[in-house]
Amino acid sequence: MIIAPGKLLPGLFAGTTSLVLSLTPNTANAQSSVDFKGELDVYASEYQPAGGDDVESTSGIQSNGMTTSYLGAHGKHELGNGLTGIAAVEMFFQPDSAEQGRFDDDVFFARAAYVGLAGGFGEVQMGRTTSLHFLSAILFNPFGDSFAFSPMMQMSYGGGGLYGDTGWSDSVMYSTPELGGFKTSFAYAFGEEEGETSTNKMAANTFFKSGNFGLTAAVQDVSGSQPGANGLAPDGSQLASLLGLSYDIGKSTIFAQYQLMRDDLPSGDIDRDTLILSANIAAGPGAVYLGYGYTETSTTTEDYDRSIYTLVYNLPMTSQFDTYAAYTSDDPDLAEQSGHTVGVGARFRF
Numbered sequence: 166m167i168i169a170p171g172k173l174l175p176g177l178f179a180g181t182t183s184l185v186l187s188l189t190p191n192t193a194n195a196q197s198s199v200d201f202k203g204e205l206d207v208y209a210s211e212y213q214p215a216g217g218d219d220v221e222s223t224s225g226i227q228s229n230g231m232t233t234s235y236l237g238a239h240g241k242h243e244l245g246n247g248l249t250g251i252a253a254v255e256m257f258f259q260p261d262s263a264e265q266g267r268f269d270d271d272v273f274f275a276r277a278a279y280v281g282l283a284g285g286f287g288e289v290q291m292g293r294t295t296s297l298h299f300l301s302a303i304l305f306n307p308f309g310d311s312f313a314f315s316p317m318m319q320m321s322y323g324g325g326g327l328y329g330d331t332g333w334s335d336s337v338m339y340s341t342p343e344l345g346g347f348k349t350s351f352a353y354a355f356g357e358e359e360g361e362t363s364t365n366k367m368a369a370n371t372f373f374k375s376g377n378f379g380l381t382a383a384v385q386d387v388s389g390s391q392p393g394a395n396g397l398a399p400d401g402s403q404l405a406s407l408l409g410l411s412y413d414i415g416k417s418t419i420f421a422q423y424q425l426m427r428d429d430l431p432s433g434d435i436d437r438d439t440l441i442l443s444a445n446i447a448a449g450p451g452a453v454y455l456g457y458g459y460t461e462t463s464t465t466t467e468d469y470d471r472s473i474y475t476l477v478y479n480l481p482m483t484s485q486f487d488t489y490a491a492y493t494s495d496d497p498d499l500a501e502q503s504g505h506t507v508g509v510g511a512r513f514r515f
Contacts, residue, residue, distance in 0.1 A: 208510020215504030301383035305409030307445035316458025433465035
């Protein structure tokens with residue numbers, strides 16, 4: 166929705182508004198606009214972690230069951246000659262406790278904070294941009310960015326061993342215009358540590374759609390210890406790649422994803438191979454989401470695996486409000502007992 170300058174939201178949006186307006190010089194002009202958006206996700210859950218027999222379950226009201234809640238603003242200004250100046254600031258938050266960020270000490274505008282230029286050449290963004298690997302991961306499974314229920318998120322960013330975070334700070338990203346049905350992006354994030362040129366990140370991804378068939382591929386390389394790669398040894402690196410396929414059958418879609426992660430560490434290499442099969446199946450007024458994930462991990466000393474099964478029923482009430490009921494089972498090979506999460510929640514978008 167477009168909000169006129171005289172009707173800008175107060176409070177939390179005030180700082181966001183000032184920043185975006187400073188990047189779009191004349192918001193009263195028809196050539197400029199500021200678009201406020203956000204999504205809130207709250208659910209009631211019962212969570213049993215996988216682990217030892219003495220691990221107890223917890224229950225209560227939680228945030229971000231199917232989507233990580235966020236608030237943000239996008240600005241654009243027509244510069245003429247087919248060029249558009251763009252900017253965005255977006256923050257994550259936890260609506261159940263009204264705390265900002267995804268976790269303690271998360272950066273304020275963790276979802277996005279960039280300035281860029283768009284035109285016939287494509288688009289360039291500079292600042293904190295969205296991880297290209299993350300985009301390929303969430304757009305080719307029905308669970309999106311659900312860290313509570315998506316097999317792909319849990320086997321990647323949610324403790325699955327993938328480094329680099331879902332957003333890259335100090336980065337520059339270039340996206341091509343659509344060429345032959347493909348839209349491709351490249352990203353580079355500077356480590357910005359004096360004398361440490363190796364602490365950088367590089368990535369690329371591509372999307373293709375033809376009729377009922379869709380494809381994505383992504384690759385990223387993360388090196389050294391830096392923000393967004395916590396836990397990666399200073400002399401270590403990780404190369405990750407992802408291939409995703411989709412096929413539409415009427416109002417339903419089936420997906421397949423295959424992800425490879427190769428850690429090169431001083432203590433020894435770690436290889437992780439992940440297969441995700443999932444589907445979005447139209448059912449009555451809503452849809453059933455089915456998902457299965459399997460990861461095989463190989464180290465210098467042992468091999469082990471992990472399986473995740475997920476079932477979700479999503480019921481849209483309107484285009485802005487939907488409800489869901491979800492169940493996921495997590496069965497790591499090394500755990501004495503499997504874990505599970507049960508949740509019932511709702512989302513509101515604006």
